[in-house]
Structures are given as C-alpha cells and as structure tokens.
Amino acid sequence: MKFFLDSCDLNEIKEISDYGFIDGVTTDPSSIAHEVCKGSTTEQVIGSIIKAVNGEVHIQVVAQDYDTIMSQALKIHSLGMNVIVKIPATLVGLKAMLKLNDKKVKCSASSVYNSVQAIMAAQNYAEYVSIRTGAIESNGRDGMELAYIASETFKNSKFDSKVLVTNISNPEHIVRAGMMGVGAISVPYNLIKMLGSHINTEKDIVEYMQGWNRIPESSRTFFNS
Secondary structure, three states: EEEEEOOOOOOHHHHHHHHOOOEEEEHHHHHHHHHOOOOOOOHHHHHHHHOOOOOEEEEEEOOOOOOHHHHHHHHHHHHOOEEEEEEOOOHHHHHHHHHHHOOOOOEEEEEEHHHHHHHHHHHOOOOEEEEHHHHHOOOOOOOOHHHHHHHHHHHHHHOOOOEEEOOOOOOOHHHHHHHHHHOEEEEEEEHHHHHHHHHHHHHHHHHHHHHHHHHHHHHHHHHHO
C-alpha cells in the first residue's frame, strides 16, 4: 500500500519526506490556491512540490469542459514522469481519462462518491480511483465500506486501477485501508504528526532514560566516544 502525504505546504512536505515512509504527495486546487495566496505563482508552487518530492505528485485539472481538461491534463503530464493527473469522476472527466490513457498519461479519478463512479473510472483505465472517505462519512455513510467494495470489485473484475483512500480524518481509516489491501492512502500532515507518537511510547522512553541515567557518567563509555 502506497502512503501519500496530502499537502501543498513545502515545509510540511520536506519534513515528512525526511521520515522516509511516504511514496509521494497528493494536492488539490484548493490547497494549491492556499499556497499561491501566500505570494507565489501557481507555477512556482507546483514546480517546488515536484522538485521536493521523491515519488508521485498528484495534481488536478481545474476545468469542466472536455477540451480544456485535455489541454490542462497534457500540460500537467509534461511536468514529469512522476506526475499523476487528477480528474474529477464526471462523465466528461471519464471521457478524458479514456483518451489520456491512449496517450500513456496516468490519471487519478478524484471525488468518487459511489461504486458506479469507481467502476466506470476503472473501466476507463484510471491509475487510481480516489474515495473521499471523510466527506462520505460526513454525509452519513461509511466511506471505508465504499473503499472496500471498490477494492473487491477491481480484484474480481481484474481491473488494474488502485483504490486511493483520501480525505482521511482518523487513524481507523488508515488501519482499515491496510486491512483491505487498498492500493494507496493519502493522509494529512496533522494526522501524521499525531500518529507519530503515543503516550505509552513516551512513557517507555522516560523509564529507559531514568534507568540509563543511574549509570555513573564515567561508565557510559559506549556512547561517549
């Protein structure tokens, strides 16, 4: 299972990348706009992210009509072989995914909210099918159940598409995604930071150091050299 950071903040990306467990970064137009409003251009924000990431970078088109989606998708694709083009799973978006597949452009179907959308995206060769679990659950449904149904359907139908669990809002989503064997998850910075520690881990460290500090300074030769 691939593990993506969901962020456009270059400081967050560099910090989490240094820990070594992420396979790339997912972005969306809103998060890119947030960074642009700090004083950069769109080109600078996107270019800096691609340069900083040793892995996939997912960037979404900002058009609704077919011709403009195709034009934007090809421009995004030209930024690098590690760039995945995100396209909302509308009928027009699905048409674009099919045509882009002919051009060897890898796409991620974004904003998928039901099983039929997921199946149609996989049928049109989407590399990833993005299930917005948190948003689905805010509407009173189980977002992870949809991710499971999509994942099992892809396996049974021999689709090559990978389920990408996004909009993760709690640790349970990560655990369930791993148990399902989905293709990838995308986790926000704040949740990663929260999960990077545990109260009992901290207690263990305190106890270990208390024990270690009982050794006279002159006897701690192993770590003093």
